[in-house]
Amino acid sequence: MTALLHAELLKLRTTRTFAALVGAALALSLLVVVLTATLDNGLTEGDVRLLFGGDFTGLFILLLGAIGITGEWRHRTIAGSVLAAPERVRLLAAKTLAYAAAGVVLSLVVTGAIMLVGTLILSGRAEATLGLAELADVLWRNLAVAALLGALGVGVGGLVRNQTAAVTGLLVVLFALEPAIAILLPDAGRFGPLSGAPSGIVGGFDFPEGKLLSPGLAVAVSIAWAGATFAAAAASLRGRDLV
């Protein structure tokens, strides 16, 4: 399993897609933090928490996970991958773990960067900043969301297999379906896989007061989503003829 995990991480590092998405996540997250920290006045500690908790790693690793597994079908490399690692469920598990780990590393870099840049700007403007304990609290939440969304992206991609459909579907659910459910049925929407439960982990602002899941429950719900999609993708891959 260790060898498979290393191989999947090597696959990730040896294409330009990964570097491009890392750059995009970092640039977008920094842009939002720099603009907010520079232009907004009278920020509270709660505002700063939300600002630092808003790294875009989750979105990008979600898409990267889906692109990574669907790319095996798109480029018809899945047969070669299965030849090298005939235990298909282990192969999928390795890919899932690799994208979860990549999410953690990516989020560590992005969150660390936005915390450093944001704190420097805010302290220079004598605005509120966060202490080390608060920063650590924001950091673990961001890392957890990135890891779980990376795994979820692989599960969804493994199930859908078509790259365009998987990426489009994820964006529609993230930016249209879940927000609509959050407004219309917040009690159900807070359990959503891409926005609802992750918002509970980071303590987001997408839900009415008191409607967010607690961080612990939100982590459990996100694990359940990732586990369910993994199981469905594994069942699909295990029984499929690779013609």
Next chain:
Amino acid sequence: MAPVEVRDLSKRFGDVAAVKDLSFDVEAGRVTGFLGPNGAGKSTTLRALLGLIRPSSGSATFAGQRYDELERPGSRVGAVLEDASFHPGRSARDHLRVLAVTGGHPAGRVGEVLQQVGLHEAADRRVKGYSMGMRQRLAIAAALLGDPQVLILDEPTNGLDPPGISWVRELLREQASNGRAVLVSSHMLAEVAQSVDDIVVIAEGELRAHGTLEEVLGGGDVPATEVRAQDPLRLSSALERHGHRVERNGDLLLVLGATPAQVGGIAGEAGVAVLGLAPRERSLEAAFFALTGAPA
């Protein structure tokens, strides 16, 4: 136990029977050509052997073990698939590095196989800039990475220019001379005839013949005779009792491994009137077409 054993293998895709009760062995130290026209079931058979598709019945194993039961399969079996594909944005060297890590092969093998297939100078270029021939060479490099004792190659000469085809032939011979079992599929007999020891011929998913090239196709010095008889069924039975292989085309029988004198003698013993008798010198291709039913 043979390095490769296919036993009563069948595979259906819905209503279509792609492979029907196929059985053959591939021996160590020999190159076995797996021949048949397009759509004959060659790729399906090889993919069943490699665990990529599930047989409907029967088995395809390596010394009795299914591919997915092999420990470190890349060190036992190297495979080139017909539509060998690579991530276009990854270099050849990185592609092989991924496979080396997955299969637990020494990192130094990557450079060795790149050198062996002549891709060392282009190894750090992204695969999307490769020609078809370079991709085939990369696929072969991947198959050789684990220094396996069995090589399975599905149409490895597709897209290769004549020097490339010649290179593949030499590679196959070299691998077999080192004791490896090599199974190579092709729909073009001419491309493999010079390099194979044995052939397995299939058409419409069924085994049509299995043996050495000469035995199966009646080429080389093996005699063949065309005979037209009043009772072809009786003559055919008599010839087969004498150990000759007979192909029937209406009233006309093609008897492999027998001279006209031998056929005449057997017909006389069987009391079958012979209406015509002639030696047959046919090309390998013609024999192949006769076996597979493909148009000449």
